[in-house]
Amino acid sequence: MAEFLNFQCDCGSVTGTVACGSAFFRNRVMCYCDDCQAFVNHLGHEQSLNAFGGTDVFQVSASQVTFTSGKEHVKCLKVTPKGVHRWYTDCCKAPLGNTIGAAWPLVGLIRSSIVQDLDKVVGPISGSVFCKYANQPIPHDIKGPSSHKRIVVTMVMKLMIWRLLGKGSPNPFYSAGKAISKPQCLADEKD
Ligand SMILES: [Zn+2]
Numbered sequence: 001m002a003e004f005l006n007f008q009c010d011c012g013s014v015t016g017t018v019a020c021g022s023a024f025f026r027n028r029v030m031c032y033c034d035d036c037q038a039f040v041n042h043l044g045h046e047q048s049l050n051a052f053g054g055t056d057v058f059q060v061s062a063s064q065v066t067f068t069s070g071k072e073h074v075k076c077l078k079v080t081p082k083g084v085h086r087w088y089t090d091c092c093k094a095p096l097g098n099t100i101g102a103a104w105p106l107v108g109l110i111r112s113s114i115v116q117d118l119d120k121v122v123g124p125i126s127g128s129v130f131c132k133y134a135n136q137p138i139p140h141d142i143k144g145p146s147s148h149k150r151i152v153v154t155m156v157m158k159l160m161i162w163r164l165l166g167k168g169s170p171n172p173f174y175s176a177g178k179a180i181s182k183p184q185c186l187a188d189e190k191d
């Protein structure tokens with residue numbers, strides 16, 4: 001297993017690394033929620049979605065992620081006022097990933113931003129979540145082994161332990177408890 005993966009935006013201005021860690025410090029999941037889809041569609045980056053509208057997300061603790069260039073291009077938006085923080089680059093409108101907020105030790109990087117082949121390096125998805133928002137029925141073998149409930153329960157448990165272990169900091173998307181770029185809300189834009 002590689003120790004680090006690289007991620008970057010489409011134009012290459014923004015680059016970074018993510019430590020793979022042991023299996024306990026990562027989770028690869030396919031998310032079909034409408035919020036993920038709205039984010040990617042807003043950026044015009046539909047190539048990040050699979051044929052069923054799913055976003056392939058590589059979840060790690062915040063301290064595993066580091067930017068190596070172009071951090072000034074990293075911007076934040078929310079699909080709804082109370083939505084999670086969604087990160088993209090203003091140089092080429094590439095989606096990078098998601099965070100819940102400064103208090104949570106979680107970063108979910110979108111597969112399309114990761115340079116290496118996740119299938120080869122970290123293996124297949126653990127399962128799928130929010131399948132009801134898929135744009136067509138998802139075949140069982142595409143969904144992966146774990147149920148939505150199992151994935152959520154496991155991730156909440158991991159997050160509590162990651163936090164206890166101090167894995168929430170440093171978090172490259174926050175500085176002094178504030179997002180490095182003020183989150184813009186898509187819902188506001190429509191008003
Ligand atoms: Zn770029």
Ligand SMILES: [Zn+2]
Pocket residue numbers: 031032033034035036037055130
């Ligand atoms: Zn989602």
